[in-house]
Amino acid sequence: MKAHIVVFLVLVLSVSCTPKDNFITEPSEQERLFVDSIGNSISTSLKLALQKNLSDAIKNQGLIPAIEFCKQEALVLTDEVANNSAYKIELKRTSFKYRNPQNTPNEFEVLALRYYEKMLLEDPDFSSSYIQKIRGDQASYFYYYQALKIGSVCIVCHGELANIDPSIVSLLSDKYPDDKATGYMEGDFRGLIRVKVSLEE
Numbered sequence: 001m002k003a004h005i006v007v008f009l010v011l012v013l014s015v016s017c018t019p020k021d022n023f024i025t026e027p028s029e030q031e032r033l034f035v036d037s038i039g040n041s042i043s044t045s046l047k048l049a050l051q052k053n054l055s056d057a058i059k060n061q062g063l064i065p066a067i068e069f070c071k072q073e074a075l076v077l078t079d080e081v082a083n084n085s086a087y088k089i090e091l092k093r094t095s096f097k098y099r100n101p102q103n104t105p106n107e108f109e110v111l112a113l114r115y116y117e118k119m120l121l122e123d124p125d126f127s128s129s130y131i132q133k134i135r136g137d138q139a140s141y142f143y144y145y146q147a148l149k150i151g152s153v154c155i156v157c158h159g160e161l162a163n164i165d166p167s168i169v170s171l172l173s174d175k176y177p178d179d180k181a182t183g184y185m186e187g188d189f190r191g192l193i194r195v196k197v198s199l200e201e
């Protein structure tokens with residue numbers, strides 16, 4: 001009898017703890033439009049800032065000071081939009097080949113990365129956004145995604161190790177001993193910009 005109860009409990013627990021993708025639900029058309037407009041404007045700003053400010057920083061300040069820029073741009077932008085009262089935004093960049101372990105994808109982001117890998121295999125120019133509605137403990141929130149590709153300026157710090165300036169290589173190996181984010185070529189899929197949108201209660 002006891003064994004039955006244990007089996008029953010194990011079953012109940014395993015059902016309630018399994019696939020988190022069960023917690024992803026379909027956004028309504030209205031939610032999709034709303035999240036898409038917020039996510040699109042933020043991810044476009046981040047892409048532009050990354051491209052332009054990084055090239056400017058490398059040109060004006062040199063390679064080594066520019067190394068902080070790839071991180072800072074994302075943080076500054078997050079602060080800029082975080083003050084909006086109607087909704088809460090959290091910005092993240094994520095990749096299977098991450099440099100900073102803080103950017104490791106969570107279970108929802110892993111699904112999104114796989115989705116983009118698949119879509120880009122079918123169509124290398126695929127550039128649509130992708131939205132997940134996630135049922136949280138308290139309230140639902142949204143993840144908006146946009147793909148990040150490698151441009152010419154990115155190669156300086158994310159290209160083949162042999163072609164990266166030795167001063168950058170030694171700085172990277174100091175700061176990011178488990179760096180996975182090198183070996184890229186122009187046009188490669190680098191990862192995702194993820195904008196979390198939660199509506200204030």
Ligand code: HEC
Pocket residue numbers: 050051054063066067068070071093094095097098099100101103148149150151153154155156157158181190191192
């Ligand atoms: C001057 C060096 C430099 C250049 C140029 C550069 N990056 Fe980075 N990149 C970094 C560093 C350093 C990090 C780690 C930042 C951190 O600690 O969060 C990083 C992190 C990232 C991340 C976050 C995921 C991860 O690997 O941790 C993405 C995405 C990214 N870079 C994309 C790009 C793209 C796209 C470009 C070109 C537009 C670019 N980078 C150009 C140095 C650079």
